Amino acid sequence: MASQVSKIVTEQDQQRIRDCVARMENTTSGEIVPMVVEQSDSYAAAKWRGVFILATAASLVFLLIWGPTRLWGGLGLLDLWAFPLVYLGSFALLTGLFELIPAFRRPWILTSEKNDAIAKATLTEFMTNGLGNTRDRTGIIIYISLMEKRVQIYADSGINTKVPQGTWEKPVQMIVSGIKERRFTDALIQALEYCGSVLAEHCPPRPDDTNELDDLIIK
Incomplete structure (x- = not known):
């Protein structure tokens, strides 16, 4: 049961x-x-919908906070990869959380x-x-x-x-x-x-x- x-x-x-x-x-x-x-x-579509939106939001917040401070000092190669790295990391973390705690899917159904x-x-x-x-x-x-x-x-x-x-x-x-x-x-x-x-x-x-x-x- x-x-x-x-x-x-x-x-x-x-x-x-x-x-x-x-x-x-x-x-x-x-x-x-x-x-x-x-x-x-299981509402798999809701899971991926939530993961995509939250990972994108987290990456944009990171870019807004961290990006302007780097512009003054010039952008290096690592800086160009920062946004996709943050996005991928957020995506992986959120995927695990949504899988571990199905209740996270509910707002996205x-x-x-x-x-x-x-x-x-x-x-x-x-x-x-x-x-x-x-x-x-x-x-x-x-x-x-x-x-x-x-x-x-x-x-x-x-x-x-x-x-x-x-x-x-x-x-x-x-x-x-x-x-x-x-x-x-x-x-x-x-x-x-x-x-x-x-x-x-x-x-x-x-x-x-x-x-x-x-x-x-x-x-």
Whole structure:
């Protein structure tokens, strides 16, 4: 389990979430799978973006401070190499720091990159974990990516053809608010109960229902 996830979702929290999913699934033929991940992508482009900008800035600051003092005494061969040497040194140092401490990448991640990563990861996990293979096509994943503070809910055709458009916006906002306000588990349970009530109305249980999927996935 990822360390950041384990800090936010303790063993006790996990059991509360599983119990809530089980209660909700007793009222519907839907299969609800909350999934919590530390982050949805390594964001390599953000790393190189940050390294390039910061290394360039450091080199320019060096040039502005050191350059004028050298002009008075004349420029030697070493002086001509000073700027590229500082740039390369800064680039190497920053590359190591960005690799060692992934949190440094966060300010350099574009919103579009987050959106693409979340959408791709949600669909991938939906298919990988069998949510598209339920008997009545009633699988629903609640994908939560903590670093990005993003949530996406993806429901199979057996659900989406029955519920109004925009149904999942409210539980998404519940969870996002919970992440920001440091009450993640309570917010997730509230969202699960909301989703459960929607599914109970549109996808009632069948007499021979079985639990087809995991009640919680943590990565």
